[in-house]
Amino acid sequence: MSLRTAVGARRRMVGVAAAAGLVMAVVSACGSGQSSASGGNDVVAAGAPVPLVVYSAQGYDQAMVTAFQKATGIPTKLVDDSTGPLLARVQAERANPQWGVLWVDGDEAFAALDQANMLVKGFQPDAQLNAAGQAVVPKDHSYVPTGLTVTAALVYDSAKTPNPPTSWQDLLAPAWKGAIGMNDPAVSGPTYPFVAGMFDQLGGDSQGQAFYSSLKSNGLHVFQTNGDTLHALQTGQIKVALIQSSAGIAAGIKDKAIKTAYLPKVTSLPSVIGIDAKASAQERAEAEKFATFVLSAQGQKVMLTGDRNGDSLYWPIVQGVSPDPELPALDSVPTQAIDPYVWGPKEGTVNTWFTNTIVH
C-alpha cells in the first residue's frame, strides 16, 4: 500500500466513523425527543408521574390500562403481545430493563425471575384475597396473582364424543389411541404448568416422563398453541384437547357442543403481575398502584368484561367477586397448586426433555 492510499484509506475510515457517529446522534436525538415529549413531566419535578410501561399478554389489558390511566392520571404505555415474545423481551433486556409491570399467565416464570433478582420483593396490594388466591401468593411477595384459570382442561365435542375419559390414566387406554392432542410446552406459555403439574402429582420426574412417554406411544398429537389444538378438535383429527380452561370455555360459548371437563387433578394457573426490580422509585410506586387497581372492585370489573371471548373467563381471587356465569364454581373443580419455586427453575430442562423426547 502506497503512502497516499494508506492515508486515503485512513481518511475514509475516520469518515466512516464520523458518519456512523452522526447517524447515531441523529437517530438518538429523534428517539430521545420522542420519549421526552411523552414523559417530559418527570424532569419538571420529582414525584411527578413518569410513564408506566406495562408488558402484558392479557386479553383485557388495553381496557385495564385505559381505566387505570383515567382513574389515576398516571400515563401508562402498553406492550401487548403473547407470553413467549414478552418473556423473550424481558430476558433480552435483562442488562437494562425497560418494563415496569409484567403481566402474564403462570407463576413458574415469575419464580424464576424472582430467583434471578429481577422482581421487586415484599409488595402486598391492599386487597382481601379468597382461599384460592391466598394459596398462590409467594412467601417473599415478589409477585401478585390477579386471577385463576386451570390447566389442562379436557375439551371435547359432546356430539362426537359422548363419553369422554374420566381420569388421566384413561388417556393411556387403547380406546383413546391417536385421539389426544395437547400444546408444545416450549411454544405455548400455559402448557408448562400442565406438564409440571402432572410430574408433580404422579410423584416426580421419572413418573411424569413415563406418563408422557406412554401418551406418546398411544398416539399423542402435539400442536403449537391452544388455537391449533382446538382447530384439530373441530376438524376431528383428535377427540380430546388438553388445553387451558379459558380457551376451552371460550370455544364452548361459540359452539355449544364443545364441553370442558376437569380430570382429577388439574393444575391452577394464576395470572400474575411482577414489578421490575430495577425500576425507578417513581415507576415502582406507580406499578404498585397498578397492581392494587387491578385487584380493586373497578379493576376486577374490567378484567371480567374486557375479553369475553378468552381471558375474562377466569376465577377471581378477590373476596366477593364472582366469575363469569359460564364458569362452574371453583370448588367443583379438582385443582392442585404446584410450588413455582420448585418447578419454575426446572422449566428449561423439562421443556428440553419434552421437545427432544415427545415432540421429535
Next chain:
Amino acid sequence: MTDTTLTPGPVATARPDRGSPPGGLARVGRAVRPQAVATLRLLPWGLFAAVLLLPVAGFLLVAVSPRLFAQGDAWFTLAPFQQVLSGWTAHALLDSLAVGAGAALLATAVAVALAWLTERTTLAGRGLWRLLLWALLLAPSYLESLGWTWLVEPQGVLDRLLGQDPVWLRSAVFGPAGVIWVLASRGVPFAYLAVTALLRGLGREFEDAARTHGGGRLATARVLLPMLAPALWAAFAIVFAESVSDYGVAATLASQGDFPLLTGAMEQSIATFPADFPLASAMGWLLLALVGLALLAQRRSLRGRSYQVLSGRTRPARRTRLGALRQTAALAGVGTFFVLAAGVPAFGAAAASLLPSGGRVSAASLGLANFRHVLRSGEMTSALGYSARLAAITACAAVVLGAVAGRALARQGGGRAGRLLDLLLLAAIALPSVLLASGYIFTYNLPFASSLGIDLYGTTALLVLGYLAGALPSAARLLSGPLGQVSDSLLWAARIHGRRPVAAWAGAVLPLVAGSLVWAWLIAFCGTLLELPVSQLLAPPGQEPLSVAVTRQLQGYDLGAGAAMTVLVVAGALVLIGLVLGALRLFLPAARSLEALT
C-alpha cells in the same frame, strides 16, 4: 463501471487532491466543502454499520460471550456450539441445508422459464402473471402454509370435497416436498426479478449472433445462460438465504410433519422460558456458515469476468411468436405454477376469513361478518396507520441505501468494503428476523449507552432501523443487477456533453433504473407492512404495529378476524401497487420499455 454520485469511489476520494485554487474565503469554503461532501458520502456506510453490523455482531457475540449481555456466567465459551451440533438440532441443520438448496434450485429454474416466457415470447396474459407474482411476494409464508394445511388435513377441504382423506398428499405436504415447494414458490418472485432485470438489458444481438452462426436452440441457450450467470447466482443466493431463514414454514408445515428445521429450533430456544439466547446465537453462526458457502460458490464462479451488456448500442429485444400449441403448453405450465403457488394461499385466506370464527361450518355460516367486525372495531385503523407510516419511511430509506449498496455490490472487485457489505446483507437475510431483533436489543439497550443518554431501544426510530435491516438486503440485491448492468459509457457521454455529475446521473442512469427503484420501494413497503418478529421485540410501548394486532386476533381464538385483517391489508397493498405502477406509466413512460415492472 459507472461512478454514480452516490457512492464513495476512487473519483470521489480523489477529488480533494485535484488542487484547489488559492484565495481567502473561497479557499476555506472549498477546503471545507469536499470534507463535508466526503462525510455525506460516507453517511450511508455509517448507517450500514448502525443497521446491520452492530446488531449482527451483538447477536453473534452472545454465543461466545454470554456474560457480556447478562445471559450467562461465562465471558468466553464454546459450549452452545457443542449443544447445537448434537441431537436433533444437528439434524435440523442438515434439513435446513437440503431444503435451502432444493428451494433455491427450483425457484431459479422456474424463474428463468417464467422470465423467458414473459420477456421474450408473446405469451398471453403477461400482465396478469406479473400481478400474480406481486401477490406471491406479498402473502406471508405462513399464509401459504396454512392454505395447504386446510386443504389436506383430516376433515379438511379436500376430504370433504372428495369424500376421501388425502393421506398420501398430506404426507407429501407435511414433509420435505411441501416445505421445499412453499419456500421455492415464495422465492420465485425474487429470482424472477433478478433474472428479468438482466434479461431486459440483454439485447437481442447475442441471440442473433448465435443463431446467425448456425447455433440451434440448445446452443443459443448455452451462449445466453452463462451471460445470465450473475442473475442466476444472485437468484440462487437470495432464495437460499431467504429459505434457510424462513420461520413461517418451519413453524407450520415442517413442525406438523416432524421435519425439524434450524429456524424452528432457533425460535424455540428463544420463545421458551428460560430463553437460551447463546444457543440461538450459535445456530445463527451455523446458518451464516451455510449462507457463506453459497456466497463463496457465487464469487468463485463469477470472478474475473465482466457482465456489462447494457450500453448505448443495446437494441431492444424482439419477442418470439408462440404458435397455438406452444402457447397452450406455456399457458398450462404457467397457470399450474400460479394455482399451486398463489391459488392455494388465496384459498386458505379466503376460506378462513369467510368462515365464522367458531362453530359448525355450513354454506349459510359463510359471510362477511368477520370483515364487518374488523372494520367497525377501529382497532385495525390506528395500527394500520402506524405501520403504513413506518413502512413508507423504511421503504424510502431502503431504496436510497439499497442503491448505494447495490452499486457497491455490482462494482468489479468492489474492495474489502464491498465484500464486507455483501456478507452483512446476506447475514441479515440469513438470520431470522427475531434473532436480528434480539441483536438490536442487545446492542442498543446496553447500560453504558443509557448512561451516555443514548436511549434508542423502545423508540420508533429503532423500530424503523430494525425494519430497515429486513428491507435493505432485498433492496440492495434487487438493485445491484440493474445498476451493475448500466455501462459507464452512458454516464461519460453525458459528462462529456457538459452535464454536472448529479444531472448526468439523473439524465443518463436514472431513467434506466427508475422502474427498479419503484419495484424496490414497493417490495420494501409491503414486506414491512406485515413484518412480525421485529415488530414484536422492538415496538415502542404504547404503539401497536399492524402485524402484532393481527397476530393477537389469530392467537386470541379469533382466527376469522385475524384472517380478515390479513386479507384487507393484502388487498389494500395490491391497490397501492396498482396506483404506483399506474403513476409510473403516466409520468415516466420511458422506464416502461426497459424495466421488469410493467
